[in-house]
Amino acid sequence: MSGSAHATLGGTRRGGPWTVPGGTRRVRAHGALAAVAAAFTLAQLLLVRPGMGLGWDETVYVSQVSPHAPAAFFSAPRARGVPLLVAPVAAWSSSTPLLRSYLAVLSGLALFLALRAWRGLFPVRVLALAGALFASLWVTLFYGPQAMPNYWVAVGALAAVACFLRARADRSDRAALWGLAASGALMAWMRPTDAVWATLPLLVLALPRRHWRVLCVLLAGLVAGAAQWVIEAYAAYGGLARRLADGSAIQGGLGLHIAVVDQLRSLGGRALCRPCTGALPHPVVTLWWFVLPLLAVLGLVVAVRARRTPPTLVPLACGATVAFPYLFMIGYAAPRFLLPAYALLALPVAGALVHLVTVPGRVRRTVAVTLVTLGLAAHLAVQLAVLVNIVGRTTASHRAWSRTSAELHRLGVRPPCLLTGHDAVPVAFYAGCSSAATSGHNANSSAQAITRTAGRTPVATLVTAGSRPPAYAAHWPSVSFGGLRIHYAVPAGRR
Secondary structure, three states, X not given: OOHHHHHHHOOOOOOOOOOOOOOHHXXXXXXXXXXXXXXXXXXXXXXXXXXOXXXXXXXXXXXXXXXXXXXXXXXXOOOOHHHHHHHHHHOOOOOHHHXXXXXXXHHHHHHHHHHHOOEOOEOHXXXXXXXXXXXOOHHHHHHOOOOOOHHHHHHHHHHHHXXXXXXXXXXXXXXXXXXXXXXXXXXXXXXXXXXXXXXXXXXXHOOOHHHHHHHHHHXXXXXXXXXXXXXXXXXXXXXXXXXXXHHHHHOOOOOOOOOHHHHHHHOOOOOOEOOOOOXXXXXXXXXXXXXXXXXXXXXXXXXXXXXXXXXHHHHHHHHHHHHHHHHHOOOOEOHHXXXXXXXXXXXXXXXXXXXXHOOOOHHHHHHHHHHHHHHHHHHHHHHHHHHHHHHHHHHHHHHHHXXXXXXXXXXXXXXXXXXXXXXXXXXXXXXXXXXXXOOOOOOOOOHHHHHHHHOOOOEEEEEEOOOXXXXXXXXXXXXXXXXXXXXXXXXXXXO
């Protein structure tokens, strides 16, 4: 890379703190980043129980490639990236621990590659700290080994911004161009709309004519990743506009919705906050969320003063745009929605923290190191507490689905079979059944079709205690189990 490129990206002359590592330093850099990724993988395996069972959305994604159960209804907003990601394991094994372990290792490798793309744009200590900050969030640890798309959008965005900066500064850097295309494709493969929001600042910065090559590469990656989703829109959803409209409706109608407080409520360990009511978590749990943007801005100020603005400003801008729709355009919250923003903001935050602990003056530096160390220790303790709590609650709920599945089998509702009603989608996966709904986001059938199905295969409807069953199941025999009323119909030849 030329000297002018170093100036653009924030490098200094040989010996400066922002010098690109070489030789032994390069090996040490890889070692430090690999250590962070390995620790992240190990923490997932130890803290997120491999036997936790699959969640609602996970059963939808995994069922698309698993021989264990029929494919669940695939609603408009979903993309096929996760099913393809889990296919190497889920296509031949129904072992959840094996799938969790596979995803934990893969997510650790992805984090290493995304951080490695930034080598030379930030010093290794900043990159290692940024990786550790992102990887130690409870939401990152919780979703890293899950069959969900948000973590992969996050690491894709992290790598895309780095490759964009490198390719924009050195148009002969083919590795950066390939990395930009691949990371753009990964994001669009997982969540096409998130990919657009995450790369919006990059698309704007690449508009000048001298950067058109970078723009074309980025667009090619996004198009390659989103091609299947767009083709499927016309093949199965009535066109692209219709699929986008259906996706908006499922999300409550995109528009002006202030979801900032909803996101705060979700930080206490609520995987999905919809409707998002109730008290806010204790301030100790949410304090880091308020400190995060302040440190990110401080990191930008430090970068501007040191004349190394682009590597800090660009991820900050991309983090802001990818967070915008989830803070101001939907009427509910899930902490995983902001994973891409957390990954991108980790860089300026780490830069700010490194600056604080390296201030001139022995006394000032000692005070800063002490305060930062205590703050990070408290932060990690909070993240661990929330993680342990949500893993315990999630495991309990997934085991309840497994027990309901076993009760269905006892009643004679065995594959091939059909489930409807409360939590039908995940329970159907556990039982090896199909699922159906006549209304709501997953509507894919009718009462008449379900009645016809009950004449030839076992069908069950799950109803919460105190609720009335649908008309087609009102005359079926029923039993009470686990807070549910199970109405079932098993043809005589299938008992």
